[in-house]
Amino acid sequence: MDTYIIMENLIRNHGYTGLLIVAFTESIIQPVPPDIFIMGASIFGLDPLICAVVSTVGSILGGVTSYILGHNLGTPVFIRLFGERYFRMGEEFFEKYGIWGVIIAGFSPLPYKVVAWLSGVFDMNVLKFTVGTLIGRFPRFLLIAYFGHGVSIYLGI
Template sequence: MESLKITLEGFVESYGYLGIFLIAFTESIIQPVPPDPFISGATAMGLNPLLSAIVATFGSVSGGVVAYFLGKFLGEPVAKRLLGEERFLKAEAFYNRYGTFAVIIAGLTPVPYKVFCWLSGILEFELWRFVIASVIGRFPRFLLFALFGEAVGNFL
């Protein structure tokens, strides 16, 4: 427990809000580590929970927009090669039916948000709807983790 505390303190002292932004940004594109533990750890070590959630949301949605355009640029052939024809068609049908709601759910839950960022671009989902749905999904999740971290920090 003590080594985790030292690691988190080092992260907050070295990177602070910029670190939260970068973790959230890159997670929305490709990297597998979710920003949630970093947000909680940072607020446990004294960063402002609301500001941390805002920074994480901005980073995550910004990274999501990059993934959106990568998906749009690389397009359907790459998705079919990665997912296979059958999975791609299922994803497309799901998206056509639940587009905005799917992005919100992916933003709120442990479902890989980055997949929906890429699919939004590949399937040419409206960018403004993608951004709004992303903010609606990501901000409450990050705020919850930030407030949790602050509560834990009060006990450390």
């Protein structure tokens, strides 16, 4: 079964819990960004603020899991999963931006899961990583959730 369909069913059938699972797994390895599901959850009538909070919590928990995996499994496993190209790019990115890299990746379309893994590989302070994730992810998810809510109002759903 397609990953997208699985994630969509999680949201439709389990609401906030499904959203938490989508955000958690996206921060570790699964390829489908949570944005479309956050927007969809708001369109389907879930509270946009709660959607943003739940998604942020899931993303932080998944991000910390990725951090721990990166820290414990190290460079060889990261390269096997994501490739040496992402490792080199991540190394340059961390050298240039540090915690700001986590914030940027959390808010932008950059692959957050890669930054989360690399935060552990490069031994970033876990508290700084978590705060950076919160600062980057919550505003992004809040904007997306309220955009979905606006669409539902506009469409009269």
